[in-house]
Amino acid sequence: MALVVLAVDDEPPALDELVYLLGRQSEVSGIRQAADATSALRELSESRFDAIFLDINMPGLSGIELAGVLTNYASPPAVVFVTAHDDKAVDAFEVGAVDYLLKPLREERLAQAISRVVAARDTGDRPATTPAADPDEVIPVELSGVTSLIRRDSISWVEAVGDYARLHSDTGSHLVRIPLSTLATRWSEQGFQRVHRSYLVALPMVTGLRTRGSSTVVCVRANGASDAVELPVSRRQMRELKDLLIRDPMRHIRTGGDQGDPRG
The missing domain is CATH 3.40.50.2300 (Response regulator)
Known part of the structure; x- marks a missing residue:
């Protein structure tokens, strides 16, 4: 019709x-x-x-x-x-x-x-x-005057760029005019966790925690890439991140070697 x-x-x-x-x-x-x-x-x-x-x-x-x-x-x-x-x-x-x-x-x-x-x-x-309740939310991104729609479940991590946010997805990285804090609030019930003032990660994409001297990084599998990226974890966010990873029975965090143990 x-x-x-x-x-x-x-x-x-x-x-x-x-x-x-x-x-x-x-x-x-x-x-x-x-x-x-x-x-x-x-x-x-x-x-x-x-x-x-x-x-x-x-x-x-x-x-x-x-x-x-x-x-x-x-x-x-x-x-x-x-x-x-x-x-x-x-x-x-x-x-x-x-x-x-x-x-x-x-x-x-x-x-x-x-x-x-x-x-x-x-x-x-x-x-x-209500975007936070939509499991298949799409985010409009502009490139050369063309609006494209990026599915949230294709995003591995998000980086703060001033009042903007850069989405890292299986289609590349995309700058959107929305603060990281807004996305962190909107997506908290959809498996995204703030790990640092500058970074938001998709928990299903987390492969582990790694110690770097006195600091810790979270390893995030980038969609379409063979290697994980390492993003800093602030001390303020460390305990909550570990708790979230432990509570999820479907998550497999590698431990041992120079990999940090999420059980702390």
């Missing part, structure tokens, strides 16, 4: 372009349009839509705020943001967006978003609105 979509943008030329490009997608059978969030809510109350393609910066209710309202719907449409601003991606995915497109809109990139909408509809899957 083809998609019925709602396009929302307060700038007429941008809205016309979005409607035109959506009309070129074979999966789209119907398109309605709205010039602001209030009009969009009126459309949503009168008709059912499979997806809403939504600008972020609009007068009155913003696109992010409108998406937040949609989370209260029993069967909300998939949300795809279409915006000229690249600094709202994290906010967008926190309200359950399926995709995040940057203007000027490219037809091939729009086709990818349509494919994601179709996949979400066919599987009955909708992104969680």
Whole structure:
């Protein structure tokens, strides 16, 4: 079954372009349009839509705020943001967006978003609105103007870079505009542990602890790499890290030699 979509943008030329490009997608059978969030809510109350393609910066209710309202719907449409601003991606995915497109809109990139909408509809899957509760959370990363989605379970460790964080995953390293402290809080229930003020590690990727003189490092298996990386462990985090590793009966920490014993 083809998609019925709602396009929302307060700038007429941008809205016309979005409607035109959506009309070129074979999966789209119907398109309605709205010039602001209030009009969009009126459309949503009168008709059912499979997806809403939504600008972020609009007068009155913003696109992010409108998406937040949609989370209260029993069967909300998939949300795809279409915006000229690249600094709202994290906010967008926190309200359950399926995709995040940057203007000027490219037809091939729009086709990818349509494919994601179709996949979400066919599987009955909708992104969680509470990221910490979603075991398959994806993180939007920007590279050369293209937004890609990195699955959290592909990330081995995270490094603080000022107010940013660098994600080390099986697709490489990616810089995102979100503090390490925020990720540590959001992902604490998903197997990530703060081991140092500058590092967050995925516990399933930990292969051991190693003593380096008076300090200790944690060995983390990097996805796609044969060798583990060694990251410093602060004294403040040492006991909690050991306790977590011991409590997990599925974890196998190598001991002996110059490897530290997690039982302390």
